[in-house]
Amino acid sequence: MSQAQRRAEPGAGGSAGRGPFRLRAEVVESEALPAVHHRVVLRAPEIAACAQPGQFVHIWCHPPAEIDRPPCDALLRRPYSISRLRPPDGVEILLRVRGVGGRLLAAKTVGDALDVIGPLGNGFRTWPDIGVAVVVAGGIGLAPVPALIARLAASGARVVLLAGAETDEKIPFRVERPRAGRATLPEVAALGAEVTFVSESVEGILITEVVALRLDELPEEGSAMFACGPRAMLKRLAEVASGHIPLQVSLEERMACGLGACRSCVVPVRCDNGTAYKTVCRDGPVFDAAEIDWERLTP
Amino acid sequence: MTAPDTAVSIGSMSMKNPVMIASGIFGYGDEFRGLAEYGELGALVLKTVTRQPREGNPPGHRTVETPAGMLNAIGLENVGLEAFVRDKLPAALEYGTNIVASIAGEAVEEFAECARALDGTGVAAIEINISCPNVKKGGMAFGVDAGASAEVAAAVRAATGKPIIAKLTPNVTDIAGVAVACERAGADAVSLVNTFSAMAIDVESRRPLLAAGSGGLSGPAIRPAAVYRVYQVAQAVEVPVIGMGVIWNASDALEFIIAGASAVAVGTALYADPAAGNRVLNGIRDYLESHSIARLSDIVGSVEL
Ligand SMILES: Cc1cc2nc3c(=O)[nH]c(=O)nc-3n(C[C@H](O)[C@H](O)[C@H](O)COP(=O)(O)OP(=O)(O)OC[C@H]3O[C@@H](n4cnc5c(N)ncnc54)[C@H](O)[C@@H]3O)c2cc1C
Ligand SMILES: Cc1cc2nc3c(=O)[nH]c(=O)nc-3n(C[C@H](O)[C@H](O)[C@H](O)COP(=O)(O)O)c2cc1C
Ligand code: FES
Helix, strand or coil: CCHHHCCCEECCCCHHHCCCEEEEEEEEEEEECCCCEEEEEEECHHHHCCCCCCCEEEEECCCHHHCCCCCCCCCCCEEEECCEEECCCEEEEEEECCCHHHHHHHCCCCCCEEEEEEEECECCCCCCCCCEEEEEEEHHHHCCHHHHHHHHHHCCCEEEEEEEECCHHHCCCCCECCCCCCCECHHHHCCCEEEEEEECCCCCCCHHHHHHHHHHHCCCCCEEEEEECCHHHHHHHHHHHCCCCCEEEECCCCCCCCCCCCCCCEEEEEECCEEEEEECCCCCEEEEHHHECCCCCCC | CCCCECCEEECCEEECCCEEECCCCCCCCCCCCCCCCHHHCCEEECCCECCCCECCCCCCCCEEEECCEEEECCCCCECCHHHHHHHHHHHHHCCCCEEEEEECCCCHHHHHHHHHHHHCCCCCEEEEECCCCCCCCCCHHHHCCHHHHHHHHHHHHHHCCCCEEEECCCCCCCHHHHHHHHHHCCCCEEEECCCEEECCEECCCCEECCCCCCEEEECHHHHHHHHHHHHHHHHHCCCCEEECCCCCCHHHHHHHHHHCCCEEEECCHHHHCCCHHHHHHHHHHHHHHHCCCCEHHHCCCCCCC
């Protein structure tokens, strides 16, 4: 009998020594979103009970009962950020369907089960006296943003979301363009953030340029920046933020184990004598931007 | 019927059952802890260590998924012998089953030094990795040459009283010849296969998908090729053969056993199912019971041509 059918068992990884858990999670919502995006909500009590914004889950995309048969594709699990928690025990992920794994997940219907390991990695660190929290997201990098905004807003910070994409179709949320004023993402704004959205095709500006322009508005004390998106965006942000505002970035890399064991997913970090490597899956996915060796990070 | 006898001996290492975890798959054992009962398995082979720490291949993709398989080019990133013995081994020994250390080096003497340092530790056996396709020096450079492989095996034999397992590369013309050379030099067992040298290319950028260019292929794609090599080697040597090459379920494991493997190691399958080893073990037991086979050893090498 597959272990996936057993109750969740605590493992060693994850933050604060809780989890990761492996469980058979029921799909309680599955919704196609505009363009190639999809929302899946899983009932995953053990994960929901301890997940932090920025952490991710590692999903076996085939039916749990078929774990004893090696598939020809989607052999490895797929990492997806926890987008937000849906009390009492739901975990929502937002995915852009890119390849076979995404297609399999998007085909799940309510009542299907998924074999999931999580929560994994270290999420965004937040602290009580953040005055202004600037969250910067590009494209599908918006996926983990709802949980982060909810956390920051609950801690009393003023949350400013600066989001961008090539086109409106490249994000998992609906864009609203009022006749007067800036484009916004109503669903995200409702979580307690002041939202600015720019698309290169409509507004013709990169979100990193917006960030650079607005950095001066921020109070010197008590501001913090959080970012998720393409590496080029994160690298540019690291330059802009350096010396001005503490920045945390969420990185992606190809994974095998997702647990920190196989050393597949390493990124270069600065250390006293040159560079060292840290794993995206266990040390990250969220890192202090100052820690990353941006010169050696592949584009 | 009493429970079938699944015990296997590799030199002086006795295993309660034939299922092992392959080297490099689950690091030093820390990170997977709690996701399955690894202590139930016959032996756990830890990530290959070298005398000095190695940072492995440069950043960029170190693994990519391919049809029915995956390529890896980790480049033997490891904490080095000293930190391994001090920081990693004690926790691994807590699993309460045989812990096998895997060692590699750029020179014969490096293998011997590692073996000597491990001789006084709690490891149950030492696997010599002369088959890593992902490092420029050492690794497979030894494994593709029967003479060089024998030299490493002999040096390690002289350095330790622990059972030694020579891990072979399939990237040779005559794998049985290399196996025999290792056996003559004093190896207590041979394990195979390590990964097949391989490459995948992004047709848009016309660059290899792996940052290192090429890597090693594991996964269901290699299984028949691995089974055949286990068969060839088992025909040629007297010592036990440990078979691997995506063992995903009990039937896969039994194929290797019937081809001539006394024990099997689970690798890539662990990434999908951290409990794959336990699942394989239970399935082997079920098979033995349902076929009224009293001892696993009764079917080792029982393939009829
Ligand atoms: C920590 C983390 C969090 C992520 N969160 C999200 C999210 O919330 N929403 C979302 O849509 N996507 C997210 N991704 C990217 C997502 O994992 C990939 O889109 C997905 O693995 C693609 O699988 P596929 O089979 O659909 O595509 P394919 O292109 O067929 O995948 C082929 C192989 O490459 C790997 N791969 C491809 N793209 C990526 C990538 N960007 N990162 C890591 N591995 C990749 C796959 O896992 C698979 O092994 C995240 C990635 C990481 C590392
Ligand atoms: C990510 C990864 C890392 C590996 N690292 C090692 C290693 O350090 N030493 C070693 O002897 N084999 C290593 N291997 C090879 C495996 O132990 C095994 O021989 C091979 O993967 C074939 O078995 P499988 O198809 O079941 O995975 C590694 C394999 C993978 C996939
Ligand atoms: S995926 Fe194995 S170490 Fe990160």
